[in-house]
Amino acid sequence: MTIAADHRTDIPAEAAKNSRRRLPATERGTLGISVATFSVLAALWLVATKYHWVSSLFFPSPDEVVRQFVDVATFGYADGSLLDHVLSSLGRLFAALLIGVGLGIPVGLAMGINRWARGVFSVPIDLYWGLPPLAYLPLLIIWLGIGETSKIVLLTLSTFAPICFSAQAGVRSVPPERVNAALSLGANRAQIFTSIILPSALPEILTGLRIAIGAGLSTLVAAELIAARSGIGYMIMSAANFLAIDVVFVGLIVIAVLAFTFAFLMRLLERRLVPWKGKL
Amino acid sequence: MLQIRNASVRFPAADGSTVHALDHVSLDIPPSSIVVALGASGCGKSTLLNSIAGFLPLTEGSITLDGVEIKQPGGDRGVVFQKDTLLPWANVIDNVALGLKYQGVPKSERYESARKLLRLVDLTEFADKPPYELSGGMRQRVGIARALATDPKILLMDEPFGALDSLTRETMQQLLASLWARTEKQIFFITHSIEEALILGTEIVVMSPRPGRIIARYSADFVRQFAETGDIGPIMSDPRFIELREAIRDLIHRPDTRGFGGLQ
Ligand SMILES: Nc1ncnc2c1ncn2[C@@H]1O[C@H](COP(=O)(O)OP(=O)(O)O)[C@@H](O)[C@H]1O
Numbered sequence A: 001m002t003i004a005a006d007h008r009t010d011i012p013a014e015a016a017k018n019s020r021r022r023l024p025a026t027e028r029g030t031l032g033i034s035v036a037t038f039s040v041l042a043a044l045w046l047v048a049t050k051y052h053w054v055s056s057l058f059f060p061s062p063d064e065v066v067r068q069f070v071d072v073a074t075f076g077y078a079d080g081s082l083l084d085h086v087l088s089s090l091g092r093l094f095a096a097l098l099i100g101v102g103l104g105i106p107v108g109l110a111m112g113i114n115r116w117a118r119g120v121f122s123v124p125i126d127l128y129w130g131l132p133p134l135a136y137l138p139l140l141i142i143w144l145g146i147g148e149t150s151k152i153v154l155l156t157l158s159t160f161a162p163i164c165f166s167a168q169a170g171v172r173s174v175p176p177e178r179v180n181a182a183l184s185l186g187a188n189r190a191q192i193f194t195s196i197i198l199p200s201a202l203p204e205i206l207t208g209l210r211i212a213i214g215a216g217l218s219t220l221v222a223a224e225l226i227a228a229r230s231g232i233g234y235m236i237m238s239a240a241n242f243l244a245i246d247v248v249f250v251g252l253i254v255i256a257v258l259a260f261t262f263a264f265l266m267r268l269l270e271r272r273l274v275p276w277k278g279k280l
Numbered sequence B: 001m002l003q004i005r006n007a008s009v010r011f012p013a014a015d016g017s018t019v020h021a022l023d024h025v026s027l028d029i030p031p032s033s034i035v036v037a038l039g040a041s042g043c044g045k046s047t048l049l050n051s052i053a054g055f056l057p058l059t060e061g062s063i064t065l066d067g068v069e070i071k072q073p074g075g076d077r078g079v080v081f082q083k084d085t086l087l088p089w090a091n092v093i094d095n096v097a098l099g100l101k102y103q104g105v106p107k108s109e110r111y112e113s114a115r116k117l118l119r120l121v122d123l124t125e126f127a128d129k130p131p132y133e134l135s136g137g138m139r140q141r142v143g144i145a146r147a148l149a150t151d152p153k154i155l156l157m158d159e160p161f162g163a164l165d166s167l168t169r170e171t172m173q174q175l176l177a178s179l180w181a182r183t184e185k186q187i188f189f190i191t192h193s194i195e196e197a198l199i200l201g202t203e204i205v206v207m208s209p210r211p212g213r214i215i216a217r218y219s220a221d222f223v224r225q226f227a228e229t230g231d232i233g234p235i236m237s238d239p240r241f242i243e244l245r246e247a248i249r250d251l252i253h254r255p256d257t258r259g260f261g262g263l264q
């Protein structure tokens, strides 16, 4: 007697279907196109500045930017080396993210699980989250001074909300059947939380972190443009005041590289922590 | 022994009326039996199973397991649904061992038990795979192994093979029959297939909708033969099988058993 289902007939169809679905042709296809687009844009930039289609006062040539990049990196600009500015920007961002994650995840999870927590926290969060952060920056500066505290609080506020909302959404996205199945396996409340709710909410939380990093970065630079003595935003603003367009470009490139790196790291983190995202 | 006495479940419907999902249902599920609830969609089969599992409170009546009233879900009742509820972040063996982990069984011990069960459902070489790399039939086998791991008193199965292709479905029926023949675990099984009900059930209760009621009960014993031979053909051509099948088919196509037109 065989009790075994025959998995030779059982596997291939679905496995094959899945693997094909997981590698959509569009994802591979765009890489070449993107590289081509980038090259065309770069070439256009080079040609446009070489033949003076645009004034170099407003639009520096690539080689000028590269030269300026090396210059700023070695000799610094606006009371600090390039590295100093990057580090002080990153320091603010990471401090804020740390607090935002540390508060946002537990508050969001509590809001997802508990009606009272949801009721109490949703009002203040909804109220401030609708405001553009720069609108209340002056208020924070009056309350907390022009130093680091006001900027870190500002960034914390802008990173907290997306993380909190996503943790809450993560809890609410847990399939009830999954919780029921765990209860039928004898899980108690604490085990339901740690073994079912937390991991089920993780993909959403990581999505929230990605949004928070984006929101944090743009708030950071904007805040540095208007109220800072260091940081990439400050460097850009100082350069703009002296019409040092090439330094402005250097700053923009640094920010673009940072944003790209964060996106890349987040994708790595997702692949590492939630390889099962979207499956099953 | 699981005893259902006068169980009713009513839901408020959207238009303000009341849905009698389950209406004064009484049913015993004795040890070593496979009780199959058969009926078209909407006749309250899942409602009944969810009440037994403790997911859904009864509006009226009671359900007791070995004399203890059921009030909430618990490890003494294993469940398997049509759509598996495996944890995608845990590999197959950890999924099977999940209930034992909840009980605080040390890792080496629970892996040992899980490996035995995986052998029983013939998935030994898939122990370290994540569930999403498995086919639907294999995932259901993991689900059954997981439900059996904590040795529940009763197994509750809601159309567990309903989403599988017919070939996989037959091997799963075979697997379940032989698992049952070995363990004699009591099983409450839901299906809308008359053949599946007859091939697996020691008792078959036919339900009808609005209100959800049991309208007929049959005994059958094809499952032992099926477990021994693993061959569905001779059973299907057994005159007693055909007679029962036709009787049930007649019953559910009779005009006075409302809402049964969709069942074959
Ligand atoms: N949560 C609910 N709210 C309202 N009506 C429900 C709910 N669950 C089930 N019903 C209704 O109860 C009846 C029985 O449903 P169900 O037990 O799922 O049937 P079956 O499993 O036999 O298909 C159906 O008419 C269904 O619409």
Ligand SMILES: [Mg+2]
Residues within 6 Å of the ligand: B045, B046, B047, B158
């Ligand atoms: Mg159902």
